[in-house]
Amino acid sequence: xxxxxxxxxxxLPGSNFGLPNQRKYPMPNKSHAANAKARATQQVKAxxxxxxxxxxxxxxxxxxxxxxSAAKAPKAPMTTQMVKAIKNSPKGSIPPGLARYLAAKxxxxxxx
Numbered sequence: 001x002x003x004x005x006x007x008x009x010x011x012l013p014g015s016n017f018g019l020p021n022q023r024k025y026p027m028p029n030k031s032h033a034a035n036a037k038a039r040a041t042q043q044v045k046a047x048x049x050x051x052x053x054x055x056x057x058x059x060x061x062x063x064x065x066x067x068x069s070a071a072k073a074p075k076a077p078m079t080t081q082m083v084k085a086i087k088n089s090p091k092g093s094i095p096p097g098l099a100r101y102l103a104a105k106x107x108x109x110x111x112x
Contacts, residue, residue, distance in 0.1 A: 001031040004032065017060075018057035018060045019053060025039065033064035033065050036057055083102075
């Protein structure tokens with residue numbers, strides 16, 4: 001996990017924190033988000049954090065770790081014929097749902 005200096009932490013917007021009102025559990029990147037989830041779990045077990053606060057931290061961390069859930073590929077797989085039709089269509093005519101599917105598929109290939 002990268003070091004987070006006081007100056008950098010203070011410059012972060014409230015939206016980068018798991019508990020924005022208290023400016024606790026900063027999540028400027030994926031490693032900090034994963035760490036925030038682990039620390040929140042420890043604090044709930046120790047009785048220092050409510051389960052609802054942990055749920056809020058986990059939700060924010062999941063957005064940082066996994067991105068926006070709207071960008072995930074649809075559950076039904078596309079057929080080869082559908083993919084060919086989309087790739088051969090003029091630029092800008094791809095429906096948004098199919099464009100998201102192709103972007104997610106491309107990102108998944110790049111991540112491997």
